[in-house]
Amino acid sequence: MGTLTVGEVARESGVSGSAVRFYERQGLITAGRTGGNQRRFDSDAACRIRVARVAQRVGLTVNDIRDLLAALPPDPQPADWQGLHDRLTAEAERRIRDLHAALDDIGSGRRLCDL
């Protein structure tokens, strides 16, 4: 059972409280509940949200990120981090390749109309 409230996780992770609740609904993070039904997070929640934000910069959707984080245990080992790392890198590189392909087409000398 965690000790952090929504607001605390929000501040620690740099997103809004509504986003924290949204991420919990989406399964990116999990929370315990107090007797009064308030969410209490473990400190890894903020970490997972930070990872999620990096993944968003790479262009992953929240759904993609849920799957990504599903492979990340509560207390990740170096190998887990490495796996995440590799997946994010591969995805970023894929997107870069797509953009390069578009650039190549644009610069191909053909009229843009004929692409």
Place this chain on the structure above:
Amino acid sequence: MGTLTVGEVARESGVSGSAVRFYERQGLITAGRTGGNQRRFDSDAACRIRVARVAQRVGLTVNDIRDLLAALPPDPQPADWQGLHDRLTAEAERRIRDLHAALDDIGSGRRLCDL
């Protein structure tokens, strides 16, 4: 006044008819009307849509593309094409730089949590 129907432009440009109408609503292309209120396009419409698709590959929104195409006269001169070309290239390169920055952060050796 053009001669092409929605369906013809759709086939020529590779998008659906509903997309053609959508693009007209959004101001990416313009159409005349027959006495019976049907759209009739000039042949440059398909061209503009093709340009729009390229711009989408680069990551521009329809709004961005409207602005981009607003600078493109009905009968574009080489300089007009060059301007488009430059803007698309710059935008693609910017996005590639952003992804590279993300890659650098991911590969920085710091824990993903601390980014």
Place this chain on the structure above:
DNA sequence: CTAGGACTTGAAGTAATGGTGAAGTCAATG
């Protein structure tokens, strides 16, 4: 114990990019 801030839910709103379906109209053909 009470005031106040932080929290709860669910529903609805937003912007982007179209797709879908209904009900009706137009145009070309046999």
Place this chain on the structure above:
DNA sequence: CATTGACTTCACCATTACTTCAAGTCCTAG
């Protein structure tokens, strides 16, 4: 003239990633 396929508008559906709102509850400090 009647059919048929393509067209028209309008309005609603879907997805993504949240935000906002209302009404109500919890928790902590004084």
